[in-house]
Amino acid sequence: MIPQQTDIVVVGGGPAGSTFALHAAQSGLDVIILEKDRDIGVPVRCGEAVSDAGLRIFHEPDSRWIRSTIDRMRMIAPDETIIEFPLKEIGYILDRRIFDLDLARFAAEAGARVFTKTYVHGLLFRDDFVTGVRGLYLNEPFEVQAKLVIGADGVESRVGRWAGIRTQLKLKDIESGLQKTVSGIDVSSNIFDFYLSTHWAPGGYLWVFPKGKHMANIGLAINGTEAKKGRSARSFLEAFIADKYPQGSVLSTVAGGVPVARTVVPMVTDGLMLVGDAAHTVNPLTGGGIISGMRSGLLAAETASKILIANENPTRDRLNSYSKAWASVGGKNHERLYRLKESIYRFKDDELNAIAHRLSAVPESDLSLFKIFSTALRAKPSLLIDVARLFTGI
Amino acid sequence: MITIADNTCDFCGACVSVCPPDCIEIREADIEIDEETCIDCNLCVYVCPLEVLSSDDSPTD
Numbered sequence: 446m447i448p449q450q451t452d453i454v455v456v457g458g459g460p461a462g463s464t465f466a467l468h469a470a471q472s473g474l475d476v477i478i479l480e481k482d483r484d485i486g487v488p489v490r491c492g493e494a495v496s497d498a499g500l501r502i503f504h505e506p507d508s509r510w511i512r513s514t515i516d517r518m519r520m521i522a523p524d525e526t527i528i529e530f531p532l533k534e535i536g537y538i539l540d541r542r543i544f545d546l547d548l549a550r551f552a553a554e555a556g557a558r559v560f561t562k563t564y565v566h567g568l569l570f571r572d573d574f575v576t577g578v579r580g581l582y583l584n585e586p587f588e589v590q591a592k593l594v595i596g597a598d599g600v601e602s603r604v605g606r607w608a609g610i611r612t613q614l615k616l617k618d619i620e621s622g623l624q625k626t627v628s629g630i631d632v633s634s635n636i637f638d639f640y641l642s643t644h645w646a647p648g649g650y651l652w653v654f655p656k657g658k659h660m661a662n663i664g665l666a667i668n669g670t671e672a673k674k675g676r677s678a679r680s681f682l683e684a685f686i687a688d689k690y691p692q693g694s695v696l697s698t699v700a701g702g703v704p705v706a707r708t709v710v711p712m713v714t715d716g717l718m719l720v721g722d723a724a725h726t727v728n729p730l731t732g733g734g735i736i737s738g739m740r741s742g743l744l745a746a747e748t749a750s751k752i753l754i755a756n757e758n759p760t761r762d763r764l765n766s767y768s769k770a771w772a773s774v775g776g777k778n779h780e781r782l783y784r785l786k787e788s789i790y791r792f793k794d795d796e797l798n799a800i801a802h803r804l805s806a807v808p809e810s811d812l813s814l815f816k817i818f819s820t821a822l823r824a825k826p827s828l829l830i831d832v833a834r835l836f837t838g839i
Numbered sequence: 840m841i842t843i844a845d846n847t848c849d850f851c852g853a854c855v856s857v858c859p860p861d862c863i864e865i866r867e868a869d870i871e872i873d874e875e876t877c878i879d880c881n882l883c884v885y886v887c888p889l890e891v892l893s894s895d896d897s898p899t900d
Contacts, residue, residue: 678888702853
């Protein structure tokens with residue numbers, strides 16, 4: 446049974462929620478994770494790509510999590526010009542079903558309690574201070590009182606809204622995504638493919654992330670402002686797969702919204718913190734959100750633990766040291782990436798082709814993301830300010 | 840009024856994230872739109888990756 450009282454309730458059992466729960470439980474607090482789905486890790490709503498360096502901030506990579514190790518990248522222009530280059534650091538395509546399950550298991554082993562099929566549909570308040578959640582557990586109503594509630598409820602981010610935080614995404618700040626895991630195809634198991642083209646993915650990009658040599662996550666995200674009936678993520682993805690991988694079998698299809706937004710302000714209120722996609726911590730340029738979500742979970746847990754262990758009230762002012770920690774770790778960079786997204790997603794196909802043609806003259810050993818951006822600059826000088834800020838700021 | 844096509848929703852929540860009045864409720868495999876509070880802004884129709892949602896005045900191009 447779900448306890449009637451606990452120190453902390455975490456709403457959502459993804460990487461951000463589980464990472465928060467692990468670290469809060471390790472500091473001796475009573476933590477429960479409430480997950481609405483039947484299984485932790487299912488369905489996977491993600492391209493499943495992470496960098497080795499990012500993963501190592503939290504865990505030694507486990508071979509069971511990794512479906513492919515990536516050391517090269519290909520960017521494919523609208524006219525099919527291919528720019529291929531080695532990555533400075535390796536990346537992985539994960540199996541999120543196993544990865545997410547392990548993250549929740551780590552939290553449980555540290556003392557957190559996990560409840561699945563638990564649907565939270567509202568918050569409890571006392572004088573505008575969040576004091577718990579209410580919902581349905583196996584369809585039975587429940588209430589749990591908590592000193593602190595963590596909204597780790599993903600892109601929907603309703604927990605924050607119920608507490609009065611404006612988390613609703615504007616159309617330009619959401620990518621409408623769809624991914625199919627396609628088997629029976631031939632791919633290079635060490636190469637990420639990115640198609641940048643308004644033909645395949647207007648206001649976003651299309652990816653082919655290998656899972657071994659004969660299977661890949663093929664997905665795309667189009668900007669909310671580009672999505673229309675008949676021009677949905679589904680119609681673009683079906684057209685691409687029919688064109689490039691007609692022999693493939695689709696083993697899984699997942700839809701999803703990706704927040705490509707500024708981080709939510711504020712990230713906290715009295716008795717409540719937001720982490721991960723719910724706080725819009727996703728890298729707004731790449732749409733990558735696993736590591737940044739875990740990072741926000743860790744930072745939130747550090748702040749929460751300090752306050753609750755000292756028996757202090759988790760007021761908005763006290764919890765705000767989490768927002769400050771987030772800003773100092775990645776906040777400014779996030780803002781730069783957001784502005785860069787705003788510029789790059791507006792590139793037209795002929796501009797992308799021009800960039801690709803310039804880059805195809807560059808020897809592979811000289812190619813890097815920096816080189817790509819600096820070449821993009823010459824095609825679109827207005828990018829200069831954002832790119833300069835981005836690279837000098839890192 | 841928003842119509843939900845049968846057996847096509849993946850319950851991903853993209854629609855929920857853009858809904859101004861927060862009138863969409865998604866559970867594990869269940870979606871409901873509260874007609875009383877829906878403002879017919881159609882943002883959910885635009886953003887749905889699977890074209891599950893439609894309205895009488897849906898954009899077509």
